[in-house]
Amino acid sequence: MLFSWVARSAPGLSMVFLVILAYYVITREAAASGFTLMRNNEADSLSRPARITFMTPTTYEGAGFWTLIFAYYCLTIHILVSSFPLRSMWSIFDISRCLERTARSKSLRDYKISHRRRGSFTSLSSSETLTSSKELPSPSSTASSEAGDTETEFVPESETGIDRVIHAIIIPNYKEEMDTLRETLDVIASHPLARDTYDVYLAMEAREPNVETKALAIINEFVKKFRSIDFTLHPSDIPGEAPGKGSNMAWAGRKLSEKYPLSVRKDVIITGIDADSHLSSNYFALLTSMHNAHPETATTTLYAAPIIFDRNAHEVPAIVRVADILWGAAGMSGLYRGSSIAPPTSVYSLPLQLVDRVGGWDCDSEAIGEDLHMYLKCFFALNGNLTVRTIHSPVSQSNVKGDGGEGVKRVYNDMDARYKQALRHMWGALDVGYAIRKFVELWRERKHTTRAFRPLHLALKHPNDSYMKNHFDADPEQPLESGIYSEVTTETIKEPDWQRTFLLAHRLFEAHFLPLHTTIMIVTSTLYMNVTEGGPDPHNVGWIFAICKVLRTVGLLECAFLLFLYERFHKIGATTREKEMQEAGLAKGMCFSHRSAKSNFIDYLVFPLVAPLYGSIPSAQAQLMHFFTNDLVYTVSKKVTRQRAKSFIAEVLS
Structure with missing residues (x-):
């Protein structure tokens, strides 16, 4: 269908149209201004450079109205480029302040201590349940779709109120190392709520060799540490389903849905995490508290948390480290208090009843950006009245690594692995087409x-x-x-919230249009100024390009200051995680990356390279490929595995 193709290719089409516009304006204005390249003579043309001159034309025939469009769009892009870091900086500052408050929360500490002292029985779950069962009780319940603001405080509840919430934790994984999965499970098993309220689901792929043996070995090791633990196997032969995190989440969601009847369904919260994600016990304590404190929006709320790369950041090249920092900062830009548009990054939680009403996760190639795609699906299902709340507990992630090597080869491999990951991120521009189609559907059904x-x-x-x-x-x-x-x-359901819909469109533009459009406008506006310098300015747009130069400089300074603010956020998150792991007895052999201005000064020098290398270039590649295909061969990024300190290894060997 033509409309589907145009919607899918919207970012790529915008790129092509922008390049054509710039070329037309520059060439026409250059000719009208009398710009030409002249050589002094043929004899020394090889030894002397070309000389730029202006010849006064008899009549001025520039690009006319298109020059105004080009100039004012250039100004718009530069305003967005300089305003985006401001919102990110405010969000990082606000989140850091809330993290400090959470760390000092006496009620949260007392709650976790009280749960550690309690004993509970673990319900053992058979792996046959989720891989082959077909029928189970069905009911659901009516839910609200009211919207609200993010929350920061832990609200103590009675133990009965807390224990009725069940956390269904889905861990999609494919060919992940056993040590990676064990470490992640060790971390969440150390939480006070784990034995009472955690149902863990390993969302695996049937195409992985010996996957059942691997799953059963893990389950046997952790079966007594959770309320239940099980695994699901996503079949490899379902038409229209692309391998990846989204399809694994979807299959696990379908299977776990069978386990929960009407009596508990409204208090089941699904959390999707990466195989290497380390979540603090604060995450689920705060999640439980917010769910109980806001019953009117409990079933229409999506919860997101900031991410922090504090595991192996000291082992990757500075440019890879900064790329991940800026990626995480972009994800945090919507998580400040009062934000109504807060798409999650990697890890998020949502109630089972919300999953019911949107029909679960999508599995096609278009849903490769599973976190943003599910957010959009929930947003439009509720006519834009989706409640978003921020969980002020950073999710620990590891930086992507290459295939090793020494010296320059190792740096290249790490940078190449990060580029492939960036291409996957930019492949998520397909969500623009999905959002366009859902907006048309929303408009058609606005009276429902x-x-x-x-x-x-x-x-x-x-x-x-x-x-x-x-x-x-x-x-x-x-x-x-x-x-x-x-x-x-x-x-x-409420009538459509058009203001939020407009804000969502703005955020999608920032994510999937702005990186590439910024590069195009910087290059082409510089060319425009060069070919028109000294010539007439009949459109009176010279002041626009002068302002754009200032805004570019301001944007660079803002990004540097963003890194400075990130230092505080990183310190709070990394220190809190290390302290919690020490208390849980898991710190020995675990990776921790702490930052300091002395050791990370190079980060402030390389950050200007990140935007083109891991933003504009992969974005252009993805958008050009979207003209021809939706499919991207999904590869699993190599992640840091548990490492033992030298002293610990020596101790074991002795």
């Missing part, structure tokens, strides 16, 4: 006031009538029949 949904695993059995808008719009008070409609839940 009720919708219906089934629990995820039952909706998949009845795909043709699982989302029955028209039936319930006709008569929302009509009682449901027994049988096929007995498990259907109806919801009343």
Whole structure:
């Protein structure tokens, strides 16, 4: 379908149109200004450079109106470039302040201590349950779709209120090293809530060799440390499903949905984490608290947390380290208090009932950016009235690494691995096309006031009538029949929030248009100034390009100051994690990366290289390829594995 292709290719088409516009304006204005390249004579043309001169034209015939479009769009891009770091800086400052407050929270410490002292029995789960079961009780319940602001405080609850929340933790993984998975499970198993409320699901791929043996070995090792632990195997032969994190999440979501009946379903919260993500016990304590403290929006809320690269940052080249810092800062730019648009990065949580109403995770090639894609799906399903809350507990991540080597080869391999990861990130520009299509759908259905949904695993059995808008719009008070409609839940939804929809469009533009458009405008505006310098300015746009030069400088200074603010955030996050791991007895052999101005001064020198190398170039590559295909061969990034300190190794060997 032409519309689908145009929507999918929107970022690439914008790139092509912008280049054509710039070429047309520059060539026309150069000719109109009398710009030409002249050589003194043919004899010394090889030894002497060309001389730029201006010849006065008889009549001025420039690009006219298109010059104004070019100039004012250039100004718009530069304003966005200089304003984006400001929002990121404020968000980092605000999050750091909240992290300090959380670290000093006496009620949070007392709560965790009280849970450590309690004993509980662990329900053992069979791996057969989620790989082959077909039928289970179905019901769901009516939910609210009200929006709200982010929260920062831990609100103590009674133990009964806390324990009714079940955390379904999905860990998508494919060919991950056993040590990586063990370390991640060791970390979450050390949490006070683990034995009472954590249901862990290893979302694996059936195409991985000996995967069942691997899964059963892990389950046998950790079965007594969680409320339950199980694994799912995503089949490799489902038409239209692309391998990757999204498809693994989707399959695990379908299977775990079968386990939870009506009595507990409204208090089941799904958290998706990477195989190497280390979450503090504060994450789930704060998540539980916010879910209980806001029952009116509990089932329509998506929770996001900042990420921090504090594991092996000292082992990767500075440019890779800074690329990850700026990537994390971009993800944090929407997590400040009061933000209504807060797409997650890598790790996020959402209630099972919200997963039900949106039909679970998508599995096609377009959903490769699984975190942003699921956010968009929830956003449009609720007409923009999605509640977002920030969990002020940084998620520890490891920097991507290459295939090793020594010296320059090692640096190259690490940089190459980071570029491949950047290409995957920029491949997420496909979400722009998805958002465009959902916006058109939102406009068409803007007058609908009720919708219906089934629990995820039952909706998949009845795909043709699982989302029955028209039936319930006709008569929302009509009682449901027994049988096929007995498990259907109806919801009343608010009218579309157009202000939030506009803000979402702005954030998508920042993520998938701005990096490449900035590079194009910097290069072409510089060319424009060179070819028109000294010539007439009939459009009165010279002042625009002068301002753009200032804004570029301001943007660079803001990025440097952003790195400075990040130092405080990193220190709080890394120190808190190391302290918690020491208390849990897991610190020995675990990687910790602390920053200091003395050891990381080079970061402030290389950061200008990050934007073109890991932003503009992979963005251009992805957008050009989107003209022809959705598919990207998904490869798993190499991650840091548990390492033992030399003294510890010596101790073991002796």
